[in-house]
Amino acid sequence: MSLLLVGLTLMFLANKARPALSKTGSWYFLTKSVWNPALEHFGVFGLLMGTGIIATIALSVAVPTALAMALFINEYAPRRLSRYVTTVIDLLAALPSVLFGMWGLFALQGKLVPVARWITHNLAIVPFFRIQASNTSLAQSSFIGGVVVGIMILPIITSVSRDVMSQVPREQCEGALALGGTRWGMIRSVILPFGRSGIVGAVLLGFGRALGETIAIALIIALRFKANSHWLSAGGGSIASLIATRFTEASPLELSALVAAGLALFLLTLAVNLAAQWVVKRGVAR
Amino acid sequence: MSSVVTDPTVPGGAPVAVTAASVLRQASNPVDLEATQLSAWFGKRKVLERCDLLMERHKVTALIGPSGCGKSTFLRILNRMHELVNGAAISGTVELDGVDIYSGKLSPTQVRTRIGMVFQKPNPFPSMTIKENVLAGLKLSGTSSPDRDLLVEECLMRGGLWNEVKDRLDEGGMTLSGGQQQRLCIARSLAVRPQVLLMDEPCSALDPISTRVVEETIHELAPDITIAIVTHNMQQAQRVSDRCAFFLVEEFGKPGRIIEAGETTQLFASPRDPRTLDYVTGRFG
Amino acid sequence: MSGRDHSVVEDENTFLVKHADLFLTEDEMLDRPARRRSLNGRDLVDVSLATIAAGTTAIVLRLTLDWNGLMSTVVWWYLLFVALYFVLVRDRTSSEVAVDKAVTIVVWSLAALIAGVLGWMIVYLTAKGLKLLRPGFLTSDMRSTGPLTTGGGVKAAIIGSFEQVGMATAFVVPVAVLTAVYLNEIKGRLSPFIRFIVNALSGLPSIVAGLVIFAAWVNNGHGFSGAAGAAALAVLMLPIVTRTSEEILRTIPDSLREASLALGAPQWRVVLRVVLPTAQAGLLTGVILGIARAVGETAPVLLTALGSDATNWNPFHGPQASLPLFVWQLIREPNLRQNDRAWTGALVLVFLVIALFALARLLLARSQRKLGRSR
Numbered sequence: 033m034s035l036l037l038v039g040l041t042l043m044f045l046a047n048k049a050r051p052a053l054s055k056t057g058s059w060y061f062l063t064k065s066v067w068n069p070a071l072e073h074f075g076v077f078g079l080l081m082g083t084g085i086i087a088t089i090a091l092s093v094a095v096p097t098a099l100a101m102a103l104f105i106n107e108y109a110p111r112r113l114s115r116y117v118t119t120v121i122d123l124l125a126a127l128p129s130v131l132f133g134m135w136g137l138f139a140l141q142g143k144l145v146p147v148a149r150w151i152t153h154n155l156a157i158v159p160f161f162r163i164q165a166s167n168t169s170l171a172q173s174s175f176i177g178g179v180v181v182g183i184m185i186l187p188i189i190t191s192v193s194r195d196v197m198s199q200v201p202r203e204q205c206e207g208a209l210a211l212g213g214t215r216w217g218m219i220r221s222v223i224l225p226f227g228r229s230g231i232v233g234a235v236l237l238g239f240g241r242a243l244g245e246t247i248a249i250a251l252i253i254a255l256r257f258k259a260n261s262h263w264l265s266a267g268g269g270s271i272a273s274l275i276a277t278r279f280t281e282a283s284p285l286e287l288s289a290l291v292a293a294g295l296a297l298f299l300l301t302l303a304v305n306l307a308a309q310w311v312v313k314r315g316v317a318r
Numbered sequence: 319m320s321s322v323v324t325d326p327t328v329p330g331g332a333p334v335a336v337t338a339a340s341v342l343r344q345a346s347n348p349v350d351l352e353a354t355q356l357s358a359w360f361g362k363r364k365v366l367e368r369c370d371l372l373m374e375r376h377k378v379t380a381l382i383g384p385s386g387c388g389k390s391t392f393l394r395i396l397n398r399m400h401e402l403v404n405g406a407a408i409s410g411t412v413e414l415d416g417v418d419i420y421s422g423k424l425s426p427t428q429v430r431t432r433i434g435m436v437f438q439k440p441n442p443f444p445s446m447t448i449k450e451n452v453l454a455g456l457k458l459s460g461t462s463s464p465d466r467d468l469l470v471e472e473c474l475m476r477g478g479l480w481n482e483v484k485d486r487l488d489e490g491g492m493t494l495s496g497g498q499q500q501r502l503c504i505a506r507s508l509a510v511r512p513q514v515l516l517m518d519e520p521c522s523a524l525d526p527i528s529t530r531v532v533e534e535t536i537h538e539l540a541p542d543i544t545i546a547i548v549t550h551n552m553q554q555a556q557r558v559s560d561r562c563a564f565f566l567v568e569e570f571g572k573p574g575r576i577i578e579a580g581e582t583t584q585l586f587a588s589p590r591d592p593r594t595l596d597y598v599t600g601r602f603g
Numbered sequence: 604m605s606g607r608d609h610s611v612v613e614d615e616n617t618f619l620v621k622h623a624d625l626f627l628t629e630d631e632m633l634d635r636p637a638r639r640r641s642l643n644g645r646d647l648v649d650v651s652l653a654t655i656a657a658g659t660t661a662i663v664l665r666l667t668l669d670w671n672g673l674m675s676t677v678v679w680w681y682l683l684f685v686a687l688y689f690v691l692v693r694d695r696t697s698s699e700v701a702v703d704k705a706v707t708i709v710v711w712s713l714a715a716l717i718a719g720v721l722g723w724m725i726v727y728l729t730a731k732g733l734k735l736l737r738p739g740f741l742t743s744d745m746r747s748t749g750p751l752t753t754g755g756g757v758k759a760a761i762i763g764s765f766e767q768v769g770m771a772t773a774f775v776v777p778v779a780v781l782t783a784v785y786l787n788e789i790k791g792r793l794s795p796f797i798r799f800i801v802n803a804l805s806g807l808p809s810i811v812a813g814l815v816i817f818a819a820w821v822n823n824g825h826g827f828s829g830a831a832g833a834a835a836l837a838v839l840m841l842p843i844v845t846r847t848s849e850e851i852l853r854t855i856p857d858s859l860r861e862a863s864l865a866l867g868a869p870q871w872r873v874v875l876r877v878v879l880p881t882a883q884a885g886l887l888t889g890v891i892l893g894i895a896r897a898v899g900e901t902a903p904v905l906l907t908a909l910g911s912d913a914t915n916w917n918p919f920h921g922p923q924a925s926l927p928l929f930v931w932q933l934i935r936e937p938n939l940r941q942n943d944r945a946w947t948g949a950l951v952l953v954f955l956v957i958a959l960f961a962l963a964r965l966l967l968a969r970s971q972r973k974l975g976r977s978r
Contacts (some may be wrong), residue, residue, distance in 0.1 A: 096713075108737060108918045130934070251935070306802065
């Protein structure tokens with residue numbers, strides 16, 4: 033039975049290798065930002081950047097909130113409320129990603145565009161917050177997509193962090209309280225140092241998920257191939273959304289380029305996920 | 319004005335003079351801690367039945383009795399740690415120098431800075447160095463100290479650990495042996511200058527030599543701080559305490575009570591209650 | 604909160620006679636747990652002061668600087684409130700206590716925010732989806748309708764989802780459980796290797812799974828089909844179900860296995876007759892959760908089953924619809940009527956996911972009761 037699994041895996045690997053054979057030069061592929069099926073030029077660099085930008089925005093939304101939720105569940109909420117909140121978070125993880133995309137596009141975008149406008153007007157001193165021109169659209173931006181993906185990865189970061197933090201030995205918590213510590217003092221000096229590596233692992237896991245997210249992004253962000261560092265304005269995209277939107281009309285060559293892009297994405301997420309699991313195991317074993 | 323502090327780790331207890339005024343001496347006058355008609359519940363289950371006990375200043379009071387009689391619960395009520403358990407409740411009063419600690423005049427965190435606790439299993443903070451461990455109480459309770467290095471030295475001295483760690487204050491707290499860790503915890507508790515120190519079987523996880531050092535530390539601390547210690551070891555109770563309270567659960571399923579309390583010598587030599595006599599002579603327990 | 608208030612009872616005998624039906628003696632009545640309040644008056648004062656001050660400042664700011672938007676006013680109010688509250692508490696007590704109280708407020712706010720966002724999502728979905736929700740929606744497909752006509756429904760999609768997820772589950776469950784048994788019970792030499800594979804697969808982006816099946820199967824001459832979709836879903840479900848199964852098996856106490864072995868049973872029988880039945884409900888829970896996740900996956904099915912307007916009962920031949928595909932395709936069309944259908948389809952999908960989720964929870968609670976454990 034386990035041989036069946038191994039056989040399945042080997043088949044999987046073999047299939048992966050086949051499309052890679054029809055790739056165009058791989059260095060070019062990874063470092064250029066162009067997608068022109070007619071001229072047979074393919075370069076996913078811009079999209080790699082886009083994937084990274086979206087994932088980063090998602091993390092900056094998700095990580096503080098997830099940590100607060102984990103602390104809330106473990107330390108602040110009364111027992112019954114904790115259980116409800118945990119159920120709610122788990123439910124959030126099970127909801128289909130189309131729903132997040134739709135809600136993000138129709139409901140959230142309306143609320144976030146004014147926020148983006150406020151940021152670009154008032155914080156334009158800092159180059160990070162600028163947009164290309166004052167009439168550039170603020171809808172369909174990496175910002176909005178990133179926030180939605182952030183909400184999607186929130187549950188997993190919360191769950192893993194909560195697990196790690198609940199394993200703090202009680203006697204250390206009591207020791208901190210017995211010295212006259214407040215709840216936050218105990219959290220800061222005992223729980224957070226204890227859970228540090230586990231939390232890092234959780235964040236990496238969330239990062240891996242954000243990298244692979246397809247549908248929500250494809251729905252929200254207008255697909256652009258050039259790297260768009262103006263994350264508050266329209267345009268961007270990820271490798272995943274590229275595949276989803278282009279594959280129906282793809283020629284055979286473009287198709288293998290898409291597969292190559294998928295392979296690149298898989299390797300990236302694989303690396304992140306393995307790193308995450310290693311870090312979590314190390315933290316828990318201590 | 320210099321004061322003299324004895325370093326228990328030096329054989330013979332030779333006094334070691336401290337050149338500056340003792341930081342700890344200035345801090346607080348020892349006070350009485352009195353529990354009146356104290357009962358305790360975990361949810362619906364009653365575990366302590368109307369206990370009255372006066373723990374006098376300058377004295378060490380030992381709480382003795384067989385396992386499961388509620389001695390530790392009693393102790394945890396004294397520094398408001400009992401209420402951390404879901405469903406825990408009490409009735410009665412606990413007065414620190416006349417002020418009921420449950421009345422709302424003092425917040426739980428304030429109570430715990432005045433009434434410190436040392437636990438059965440040594441629990442130094444693993445992420446901190448020895449020095450940081452001693453000062454942890456200051457950071458946690460938000461108090462400040464004029465001279466932190468002096469405070470560290472003073473506390474470690476009184477905890478009987480200074481000589482052994484003075485050259486490695488920046489090493490992690492977990493590099494010490496069990497007995498040393500416990501003395502570190504004592505030093506840590508002293509840093510916030512409590513008026514009372516509660517000790518929950520502090521030596522039960524230690525080897526005999528560390529036990530001896532900790533007992534000497536208790537002896538040194540007694541004049542300046544009110545101490546209440548829970549112990550299973552009757553010889554230890556006789557060695558360190560001035561007064562004793564004997565806890566007992568009379569019948570299975572009933573809450574624990576204080577059967578008898580009094581001067582240690584008297585309690586052990588000629589107790590009033592026959593059950594006390596049975597316990598101290600080792601007939602059960 | 605003294606337990607010594609004797610003013611209530613004047614004469615013991617009179618009292619006992621009057622209240623002879625009470626179980627408690629006078630003494631016991633007075634010796635009752637005291638109730639403690641965790642918030643005291645000063646906290647409320649601080650909160651009110653901070654609220655009012657922050658509110659006024661926010662409104663003043665809005666008027667003078669001419670910012671419009673309710674949101675910015677609320678955000679400013681919140682930030683000022685926390686800052687002012689912090690300062691007020693710090694003046695009364697110490698900065699450590701003030702930080703603690705401020706953090707408490709922030710943590711509760713964030714929790715409320717998340718609850719609010721989720722609530723918003725569900726409410727929005729329900730509001731938009733209820734419009735077209737009729738029994739007819741579930742029993743008709745999209746074959747004969749389009750942007751300009753009314754009617755239409757998810758019948759094709761439901762059947763497609765059912766078949767695809769069903770086939771995937773039928774494959775995944777035995778393989779996952781057997782793998783979990785191998786990893787946890789047999790603990791063979793291949794374990795680290797297999798664990799690595801499972802962990803690696805669990806990070807697979809859903810679209811890449813679809814892409815692989817597409818490249819290897821669909822594009823190789825077999826064409827789009829529901830079975831291809833099932834295969835993609837199986838690749839995604841496998842690591843999840845394997846992981847949860849292994850964890851469930853791990854929670855079964857070893858003493859159970861040891862007792863059975865001591866009775867002379869061979870290991871395979873111990874696993875089959877003792878371990879697995881005990882783990883039954885937990886394993887089932889894991890499977891149901893895997894199904895719930897698979898039902899909502901769009902990307903892998905997009906590349907393999909493609910979706911269709913007509914009902915396709917045959918999963919082995921021709922494109923097939925699925926619920927998430929239905930939603931995805933219709934929401935992308937620039938037509939309001941199609942969008943409405945998408946929302947209703949999404950509502951149906953979410954109902955399904957929540958129902959599965961609730962079922963899994965119920966089973967889990969029941970299994971934990973059986974094992975005598977309470978969380």
